[in-house]
Amino acid sequence: MTGKLYRTKAAQNALANLAIIATVIFWGMSFVSSKAILNAGVPPFTMAFLRFFIASLILLPILNRTQPHTRIRKEDRAPLVLSALFGVTIYFLFETWGIKLTSAASASMIVASVPVFTICAEYVIYKNNISPIKWLGVLMSMAGVYFIIKRGQPGENNPQALWGNLLMLGACLSWVAYILISKGLNAKLSGLALTAYQSLFGALFLLPLALLEYSLWRPIPPIAWINIIYLAVFCSAISYFLYIYSLSHLDSVVVSSYVNLIPVVSALGSTFILGEEITAQQILGGLIVIAGVYIVNLKKEDQDSSLKQRRRINSHQSKA
DSSP: OHHHHHHHHHHHHHHHHHHHHHHHHHHHHHHHHHHHHHHTTOOHHHHHHHHHHHHHHHHHHHHHHHOTTOOOOHHHHHHHHHHHIIIIIIHHHHHHHHHHHSOHHHHHHHHTTHHHHHHHHHHHHHOOOOOHHHHHHHHHHHHHHHHHHHSOSTTOOSHHHHHHHHHHHHHHHHHHHHHHHHTTTTTTSOHHHHHHHHHHHHHHHHHHHHHTTGGGOOOOOHHHHHHHHHIIIIIIIIHHHHHHHHHHHSOHHHHHHHHTTHHHHHHHHHHHTSOOOOOHHHHHHHHHHHHHHHHHHOOHHHHHHHHHHHHHHHHHHHHO
């Protein structure tokens, strides 16, 4: 019986690892996919609207079927709408224009620093204590972002690329606002309900912006439609379920470590699919950002357990 239970747990663990790997690939390639859509001539707000409109058409029926009694309380309506405004509309306002002006690799590396901006915002707003090791992570990530923004790809040393990178920083700040607004909602609504309603409200906010691009509308090429559907189905819908499944079977530190690889996937995708070149300075900046974010994500108990593990290893080595 014990052996069967062990095999079941091992199988679940393996599936959870596959789930988070798939999620990282889907999310990492989303930057490449967005760049491909924009390169095909689809206006940025139109692209974002189509993505979240299709995603809401998928998620809302699933929500109604699996959680039919979900209701939004009156006091939660304003925070929910605001979270959609910052987490979908304003975030993708910055991101789509940022990706249009800079490389997909640079965009993903800058967005990877969101946890650092979040911990700084919580320090300012909630006066949360930040340990010296986490301050080190913050400073490392800031340095990494500086390397990425200062000099991107060959030929990116121009005002257009700089503005694109700065717009990606705006996307980071918008996502931080979304995280802070959503804090009170996480205990009241399921993750599926939050994702579904935020996709719907975000699409509604994006619609007027997409209509402003009417003069730029052209028949959307098949390759662009494939990428739009990819973003809606795989990045906004399927990845949500895979991410939740991995969190339910793996330690959060393991999941965070996987998520830190998203910029790596984006960089590889932008190189081999879009033909973008990556400089040594970009790679260095990306690695510094990933290292800094990993340090920031370390919990005190994880650091304590790591210290205890090192002590046990040293003890075994002294005995050998």
